[in-house]
Amino acid sequence: MAYADQKMSGNKLTAFIVVLLLHVFLLYALVTGLAYEAAKKVINKVTTVDIKEEVKKEEPPPPPPEQPKVEAPPPPVAPPVKINVATKPPPINTVSVAPPPAPVIALPAAPVAPPPAPPPPKGPTRAPEPRNNPGDWATTNDYPSRALREERAGTTGFRVTVGTNGRVVDCVITSSSGHADLDEATCKNVSRRARFKPALENGQEVQSTYSNRIRWVIPD
Template identity: 55%
Template sequence: MAYADQKMSSNKIVALVIVALIHVFVGYALVTGLAYEAAKKVISKVTTVDIKEEKPKEEEPPPPPPKEDVPPPPIVAPPPPININPAPPPVQTVNIAPPAPPPIAVPVAVAPPAPPPPPAPSKARGASVKGGWTSRFNQEYPARALRDEKEGRVGVRVGIGPDGKVTSCSVTSSSGTPDLDQAACAGMARFGRFNPAVDSAGNPTSDSYSTTIVYKLS
């Protein structure tokens, strides 16, 4: 029984609390709703103000300016007529003398140059044999060739100085016997005497002379 009473008392308390909350909610809703309506009416009164726009007064037009005495425009004279075809300038004639004829070249006879003088006769000449010394070769017959009875012809070429003496000798044609060849050049150096060669001015100069020495037993 105590438990049942206790449960019923708690249910009453809960019911009372719920009823109280409902009353509070309803009162809050009423209070806020009334306040909202009152505020809405105040705002509508404040914002809805009739403003009457005044029309601007029309300004009267200004009076016209007084008329001034304007002088009449000046009279402009028309420009003088212009002569489009002016008279041509006078033409001056100038007499120009004809050009002088070019000078005529007259051929002038030119004497031919004098022929050069003939050259002076040349005094040049070659060396020549002086005296009869060629016969002495048989007197100087080589002893071996004489003993062997050798004969022959030896061609020699000798160089001659400005003094007419033999300066060199060479065998141009051998006899076939060496003793005779050697004797020919030795005899030319020993016995040979020449008139020296001279140049075109007549001065002695070097030259050469070719001859043949004949060795023959009598």
């Protein structure tokens, strides 16, 4: 066992020496190569010289000599052309031809209107007529007392509307006596007492008007 250990220790020592020698050799080679490369660069820098050729600048050619200006000849002017405007126009012959007459168109005659129908037969026409005496419509007994005391008199005109039944429908004063109480008494008494035959028109009783006057006289 001791022999084996000694043998292995000798082998390790040999291997270590070999490795050490290899490292020394590599270090030497590396240092030598780097020194060679540095020396080579220094030699190239010293021996290399850049020589630049001077480039001559080309001078521009001189300008051409000025030539005298030659004026262009004026454009040709043609003389104006004479135009004879006094030419005689060709004669124009006008022929007046009357247009042909328009054709006559016969229009049909208008139909004759029938004669108007005869008016319907009219019956008897009559204005309203009093049935009683108009003198009794207003008497001295109807004299307004104040007008009587003051001895006022006058004539009042009136117009009444007579209905189909013969009675007075309305009364209007057409001319005043000059006294309002006498005019009022006139319409009041006539409307109350007057009776009429109604007016007729085409045989029919119709409403119409009747006019008259009342004279107011102070009794003796």
